[in-house]
Amino acid sequence: MADRPAPLFRRVAIIGSGLIGSSLALAIARCGGAGEIAVADRDAAVLARAEALGLGTSYHATAAAAASGADLVVACVPVGACAAVAAEIAPVLSAGAIVSDVGSVKGSVIRQMQPLLPDPRRLVPAHPVAGTEHSGPDAGFAALFDNRWCILTPPDDADPEAVDKVAALWRACGANVEVMPADHHDLVLAITSHLPHLIAYNIVGTAADLETVTQSEVIKFSAGGFRDFTRIAASDPTMWRDVFLHNKDAVLEVLGRFSEDLAALQRAIRWGDGDQLFDVFTRTRAIRRGIIAAGQDTASPDFGRRPAPEGTAPAGDGPPPAERQAS
DSSP, rough: OOOOOOSSSEEEEEOOOSSSHHHHHHHHHHTTTTHHHEEOOSSSHHHHHHHHHOOSSSSSSSSHHHHTTTTTEOOOOOOHHHGHHHHGGGGOOOTEEEEEEEOOHHHHHHHHHHHGGOOGBBBOOEEEEESSOOOOOOGGGGGGTTOEEEEEEOOOTOOOOHHHHHHHHHHTTTTTEOOOOHHHHHHHHHHIIIIHHHHHHHHHHHHHHHHTTTTHHHTTTTHHHHHHHHHHSSOHHHHHHHHHHHHHHHHHHHHHHHHHHHHHHHHHHHHOOHHHHHHHHHHHHHHHHHHHTTTSSOOGGGGGOOOOTTTTTTTSSSSOOGGGGOO
């Protein structure tokens, strides 16, 4: 067997061991991307579980302890916690250390972290567009990023060598990499990820609040579409609270457009305009086919989510297979 190439990084510190942090640790270990993987989590129980799962090579109660001596530090925390992480690790960062993150909002991350770092040019924000509705260290799996996109949003003055190294690590972890400005990323993700989550939270909340339909009926008679909304609406509430607070301008912009389009559909239904409804549904069907053609989902029934065999846990329990990943 051929020897593995030298690791891209001597020591990677992963701050936070939720779904993305734990998956990143496993993916780095799988590809040999780091000699050491230092895992930090401020929750003692979560950290103990990460250690029991063998997610890293060392385990630390503070971000500073994990970041000390690291040549890459990745903040795998809710967007609202990025400033606190930057402030904690800044005094212990080695010369030349790269700092990154995995948040779904990028402009806010740059504004929070860059002023606090000793070398702002070594900040390379990243967003792996992959995930599931599950959270915590047990939810992580190494294949989460395979054939998914990781978007890098380095500031204009970022060190090109740092950008190249972060891109190389994500590619080694199985992801496709694209680089774009932070403000453009935030607008794109507002429509492809943030708005769908907001709609899902709202629809499930509306169903729960209907006085004439009981909660047991909602659960018992859920059709596939509603089940998919509940899967999205089960995502980590802290993470998504921070996403909407830190990307509010882009979300409000696309939400305004969505409201206008929804009003147009409402008028079409009221006035029996079947042609308009058919045209909209035909156009949106083509988007679905494009996603399948791009390899970002499968054409399997129930959107690629396999029914559980008899006698096993329902689909969705435990680490999902790659085709069930949600952005």
